[in-house]
Amino acid sequence: MDAPSQKTGSDAPLVLPPGISSLQQLVDGVCSGHRAMLGQAITLVESSAPRHRDTADALLQSLMPRTGNSMRIGISGVPGVGKSTFIEAFGLHLTTLGLRVAVLAVDPSSTVSGGSILGDKTRMNQLALHDHAFIRPSPSAGTLGGVARKTRETMLVCEAAGFDVIVVETVGVGQSETTVAQMVDMYLVLMLAGAGDELQGIKKGILEIADLLAINKADGDNRIAAQRARREFEHALHYTHRPEGPWMPRVMTCSATQNEGIQEIWQAMGEFRAAVTGSGHWQSRRQQQQVDWMWATVRDELERRFVAQEDTRAELERLLPAVRNGTLSAGAAARRLLRLSRTPDGS
Numbered sequence: 056m057d058a059p060s061q062k063t064g065s066d067a068p069l070v071l072p073p074g075i076s077s078l079q080q081l082v083d084g085v086c087s088g089h090r091a092m093l094g095q096a097i098t099l100v101e102s103s104a105p106r107h108r109d110t111a112d113a114l115l116q117s118l119m120p121r122t123g124n125s126m127r128i129g130i131s132g133v134p135g136v137g138k139s140t141f142i143e144a145f146g147l148h149l150t151t152l153g154l155r156v157a158v159l160a161v162d163p164s165s166t167v168s169g170g171s172i173l174g175d176k177t178r179m180n181q182l183a184l185h186d187h188a189f190i191r192p193s194p195s196a197g198t199l200g201g202v203a204r205k206t207r208e209t210m211l212v213c214e215a216a217g218f219d220v221i222v223v224e225t226v227g228v229g230q231s232e233t234t235v236a237q238m239v240d241m242y243l244v245l246m247l248a249g250a251g252d253e254l255q256g257i258k259k260g261i262l263e264i265a266d267l268l269a270i271n272k273a274d275g276d277n278r279i280a281a282q283r284a285r286r287e288f289e290h291a292l293h294y295t296h297r298p299e300g301p302w303m304p305r306v307m308t309c310s311a312t313q314n315e316g317i318q319e320i321w322q323a324m325g326e327f328r329a330a331v332t333g334s335g336h337w338q339s340r341r342q343q344q345q346v347d348w349m350w351a352t353v354r355d356e357l358e359r360r361f362v363a364q365e366d367t368r369a370e371l372e373r374l375l376p377a378v379r380n381g382t383l384s385a386g387a388a389a390r391r392l393l394r395l396s397r398t399p400d401g402s
Contacts, residue, residue, distance in 0.1 A: 069110040072099060078110070082117045085216050090189070093216050097191055100208040115208060118215035123341070125157075125214045126328060129235035131225045131261070132245030137271050138224055139178035141245055141311040146179070148317045149220055150187045157218040158182070158190045159209055161226050189218065207238050207348050236264045237347055240337065241327055243267045243320075248277060248284035262288075262295040266304055266327060269320055273308035281308045301334040302327055366395050 072095040075081050081099075084092030100111045132138045139160075146156045158179070182188045191209065210221050225235050236242040244265045262268075268288050273281030288306040305323055309316025331337045361367055370392055377383035 069113055070106045071110060072096075078113055078117065081114060085118060085212060086121055088216050093189070093212065094191075096212050097209050100212060101193060101205040111208070115211060118211060121215035122211045123214065125210075125218055125221045126241070126324070127210060127221045127223070127239040128324070129223045129225065129239035129242045130245065131235065131242070132271070133247060136245040136247050137311055138245055141269075141271055141309070141317075142222055142224055143179040143182045144311040144314055144317050145320070146182045146188055146222065147185065148314075148321060150182075150185055153187075154219040155187045155217060156182075156189070156220045156222065157213040157216075158188070158222045158224060159206060159213070160190060160192045160224040161206065189213065189216075206235075210238070238344055240331075240340070241266045241324055243269060243324075245269050245271050246284065246288070247272060248280040262291060266302060267320070267323060268292075268304065268306045269316070270306070270308045271311055274310035274313045274315065278308075300336055301330045302336075361392075361396060364395065367392060370395060 069078055071078065071081065075084075075092075075095065081092055081096055085096050096114060099107055099114060102111065130138060130142060132141075142158055142160075146158060149156050160179075179190055183190045191213075193206070193209065206223060210223070213221050221239075223235055223239055242265050244261055244267070246268055248270050270281045270284050270288075285306045285308055292304050292306065307316060307320055307323065309320060311317070328337070331340070362371075374383065374388045374391060378385055378388050
């Protein structure tokens, strides 16, 4: 049950989480690092319920002055690369340096039930128990790009709570796995050696946007294969990396299970931050991300409102059977639906 609603300067009441008497109490709790309130705040901003939208917006607006000071790192990887093992080793290393780490782990949702296992805390049990770490698993809920629909909002809440590093672990590397790069400062892609056809096993688009590639499991009998894979990726990056900017993407090797190469990867991230901050790319990238976030929100809201219209739902009931049995193409059905929307030129 939600707590009683609270009136603010607007006419719309704010629906607060259970046990929270005012928006300011929730804001203060997040900023002081109160874990229970941090979890409540994230649940609020992740909610798709219309009754929570105004409260989430008001919360984020209140937290904005406390955001922007963290380093945001996106981490993707091919299946079996050991993302969770790497992130735990990486996070534990950062905590030894006195840094506070938040991990936003996105799990794939079932296309049938919509459910998600959300098992990242069990895969990173040491980090989950650390006082300076916070792990928040979220379902992708069908969102493309390997991230959850509200990952951006969740990052801001964690920044306001004082975390120095925010890690976004995506569901994997795929054709649409580039959205995370549009919301973080640095994008790390974990790779495997010896899996066969390394250069064909990763999309060219990933190579073009990755700031750092790390060959994981570079230990034991796999060391030689990892070094060979590193050279191959370095060669590939000369042909695929984006030429603009002050940073040339690097390829490194590591072993999360042996805790090897983790310190060097963090050092490379520090060098990356220094390079892009000094050139102005850090700030300009974040500013563009804010604009992209705005338009993404607009598109989501327009789709929600359009589908919620009574005439749209009625037309959908008529069109969907024809689309399913193949008597009407998807494109023709889409155009019929779009005729229901009003545009400035009347088209």
